[in-house]
Amino acid sequence: MLSRVIGWIDQRFPLTSFVKRELTDYPTPRNLSYWWNFGFLAGFVLVLQIATGIFLAMHYKADVNLAFDSVQHIMRDIKYGWLLRYLHSTGASAFFVVIYIHMARTLYYGSYRAPRELLWWTGQLLMLLIMASAFMGYLLPWGQMSYWGAEVITNLFGATPLIGDRVVLWLRGDFAVGDATLTRFYALHYLFPFLIVAMVVIHMVALHTVKSSNPSGINLAAKDNIPFHPYYTSKDFFGLGIYLIIFCVFVFFLPHLFIEPNNYIPANPLVTPLHIEPEWYFLPFYAILRAIPDMLGGVVAMALSVVIFAVLPFADRSSIPGGAHYRPVFRVMFYVFIVDVLVLGYVGSQAPIGFLVPLGQIATFIYFATFILLPFVSKAEDRWLRARGLPPELQALFEQRPPREKWLRK
Amino acid sequence: MRIAMKLLSACMLFWLVGGAYAAGMALNKVEVSVDLPALERGADTVIDTCTVCHSLKYIRFRDLAGLGFAKDKVQAWRGDSPMGSVIASKMTVDSALLAFGAVPPDLSLIAKAREGGENYVYSFLLGFYAAPDGMMTNHYFPGTKMPDALGIAGVTDAAQRALLEQKARDVTSFLVWAADPHAQERQTLGYYVIGYLLLLTTLLYFLKRRIWARLNTIQQNQHKE
Numbered sequence: 001m002l003s004r005v006i007g008w009i010d011q012r013f014p015l016t017s018f019v020k021r022e023l024t025d026y027p028t029p030r031n032l033s034y035w036w037n038f039g040f041l042a043g044f045v046l047v048l049q050i051a052t053g054i055f056l057a058m059h060y061k062a063d064v065n066l067a068f069d070s071v072q073h074i075m076r077d078i079k080y081g082w083l084l085r086y087l088h089s090t091g092a093s094a095f096f097v098v099i100y101i102h103m104a105r106t107l108y109y110g111s112y113r114a115p116r117e118l119l120w121w122t123g124q125l126l127m128l129l130i131m132a133s134a135f136m137g138y139l140l141p142w143g144q145m146s147y148w149g150a151e152v153i154t155n156l157f158g159a160t161p162l163i164g165d166r167v168v169l170w171l172r173g174d175f176a177v178g179d180a181t182l183t184r185f186y187a188l189h190y191l192f193p194f195l196i197v198a199m200v201v202i203h204m205v206a207l208h209t210v211k212s213s214n215p216s217g218i219n220l221a222a223k224d225n226i227p228f229h230p231y232y233t234s235k236d237f238f239g240l241g242i243y244l245i246i247f248c249v250f251v252f253f254l255p256h257l258f259i260e261p262n263n264y265i266p267a268n269p270l271v272t273p274l275h276i277e278p279e280w281y282f283l284p285f286y287a288i289l290r291a292i293p294d295m296l297g298g299v300v301a302m303a304l305s306v307v308i309f310a311v312l313p314f315a316d317r318s319s320i321p322g323g324a325h326y327r328p329v330f331r332v333m334f335y336v337f338i339v340d341v342l343v344l345g346y347v348g349s350q351a352p353i354g355f356l357v358p359l360g361q362i363a364t365f366i367y368f369a370t371f372i373l374l375p376f377v378s379k380a381e382d383r384w385l386r387a388r389g390l391p392p393e394l395q396a397l398f399e400q401r402p403p404r405e406k407w408l409r410k
Numbered sequence: 411m412r413i414a415m416k417l418l419s420a421c422m423l424f425w426l427v428g429g430a431y432a433a434g435m436a437l438n439k440v441e442v443s444v445d446l447p448a449l450e451r452g453a454d455t456v457i458d459t460c461t462v463c464h465s466l467k468y469i470r471f472r473d474l475a476g477l478g479f480a481k482d483k484v485q486a487w488r489g490d491s492p493m494g495s496v497i498a499s500k501m502t503v504d505s506a507l508l509a510f511g512a513v514p515p516d517l518s519l520i521a522k523a524r525e526g527g528e529n530y531v532y533s534f535l536l537g538f539y540a541a542p543d544g545m546m547t548n549h550y551f552p553g554t555k556m557p558d559a560l561g562i563a564g565v566t567d568a569a570q571r572a573l574l575e576q577k578a579r580d581v582t583s584f585l586v587w588a589a590d591p592h593a594q595e596r597q598t599l600g601y602y603v604i605g606y607l608l609l610l611t612t613l614l615y616f617l618k619r620r621i622w623a624r625l626n627t628i629q630q631n632q633h634k635e
Binding site for chain 1: 468473515518519522523524525527589590591592596597599600603604607608610611614615617618621622625
């Protein structure tokens with residue numbers, strides 16, 4: 001019966017062949033490590049955020065007089081409302097943990113390099129959309145930190161030359177963050193996840209065109225590929241189990257870790273909290289904003305720090321394929337960069353006083369220096385590695401395709 | 411990439427510890443209680459004393475009955491107000507402003523709404539003392555407009571202080587419940603969910619191992635050929 005139904009569909013829609021080509025038989029390098037689980041996990045987190053979000057939206061009220069109370073109504077009176085809300089609020093942080101690890105993996109193994117530029121750039125757009133969604137979602141509980149966070153961040157757009165004031169007005173819908181801001185953020189917070197889904201589809205099309213990279217960075221011969229199913233389905237589901245265990249520890253036992261005490265106080269435009277601090281996932285960028293003494297300069301630096309990842313495919317000029325696997329200098333740079341981002345995160349979480357000010361500035365300098373130096377360092381490293389002699393598998397690769405000829409282009 | 415793993419766990423710890431705040435005077439730690447008699451004593455004090463000035467606008471009398479308090483107890487608390495009404499303050503905002511120059515905040519979420527959480531509430535309630543100039547003040551909220559509701563300032567007798575500390579502990583326990591009434595249910599469910607996930611993930615691990623084992627045999631066969 002089932003096969004007849006599928007047969008009927010297949011005559012009208014390429015269901016079986018699509019599933020076969022893109023899922024079950026989809027060729028995947030056999031040597032992927034567990035760091036390759038995070039793309040699938042990001043997809044899972046997205047689905048969970050949308051699912052919990054839709055149910056929260058059934059009870060939430062986007063009105064400055066009702067928003068805070070409606071969240072408490074969800075937390076107290078709706079059956080398992082607290083679970084929905086904690087899944088969603090913890091899920092936002094989990095989303096960033098997962099995509100930051102996913103990005104770090106891409107950096108470490110050089111997965112952004114040709115021919116995966118478009119894959120990388122669509123990933124960048126995804127990150128921007130996720131950041132925007134998270135920022136707008138954070139306003140909805142309408143607590144003190146929601147309100148003042150939105151006030152401060154929208155205020156940054158005032159640094160836009162000439163039309164700054166008008167941009168801020170346009171974003172807020174009013175002269176200060178208020179009902180107009182809340183309702184538009186709510187509308188957009190519902191819209192953006194579906195834009196993200198569309199972008200994920202594009203990301204997947206790009207991935208399935210160029211296929212997964214792998215830890216060695218060398219494009220593997222066909223015999224080293226294995227079908228996605230059952231090998232990577234089983235591996236992804238095991239990874240999902242591990243992820244869910246960690247996630248549920250936070251949801252069931254530490255859900256307040258990601259909710260500021262100040263956000264349990266209803267928004268009050270007349271009382272400014274002592275420390276206004278963005279969520280942890282924005283802290284490194286916030287530190288960069290504050291490292292520059294000038295407002296416009298700070299905003300530009302912050303925006304640049306988010307989008308600068310896009311230059312990596314051009315900035316990395318090594319002819320050795322992949323990332324850190326065959327490239328010790330690149331590996332050192334990677335770790336310096338990661339530590340630097342953690343330092344920035346710490347600086348961003350503290351009041352800007354004492355040694356933290358110069359520390360933030362030095363860390364900001366190192367952040368950008370990494371990108372600026374990469375072309376030169378990667379070239380020099382390339383020369384040094386060749387002079388030292390390449391491992392046989394790379395040697396073989398270059399003998400097949402002389403280095404002058406761009407071997408990456410098929 | 412093993413280093414990355416270590417880095418990751420190190421920075422998680424760092425954030426958890428770094429999240430602790432730096433306040434003026436170190437807070438006293440309180441072991442909040444979840445058993446019914448303690449919560450009931452706490453509710454008694456809160457409704458008798460605190461609601462003279464404060465409200466608990468997210469708590470209904472019905473919720474108190476739902477928690478398992480004796481029916482006549484809830485009856486006594488609510489007087490003629492219906493079961494569905496919230497715990498209101500006996501004082502209007504205007505008269506509070508007139509009397510204290512500050513509006514007493516709603517207490518439903520107070521155990522979560524301050525840096526330090528329950529430890530802060532507990533320390534604050536016991537932190538009142540008379541300054542040298544005779545003015546009442548508080549170690550944890552200097553210059554607060556709230557009077558010494560439990561009457562701790564000036565009590566020097568150890569036994570009496572212990573009684574008040576017990577009272578503050580009960581009040582704090584009740585306020586912690588009020589701020590997150592489903593916490594118990596959440597944790598109980600959490601143990602089941604995580605237990606189930608551990609089992610499932612172990613099975614998934616062995617499934618994955620078995621599936622990937624096929625790959626080795628395929629490879630060996632290829633080598634033989």
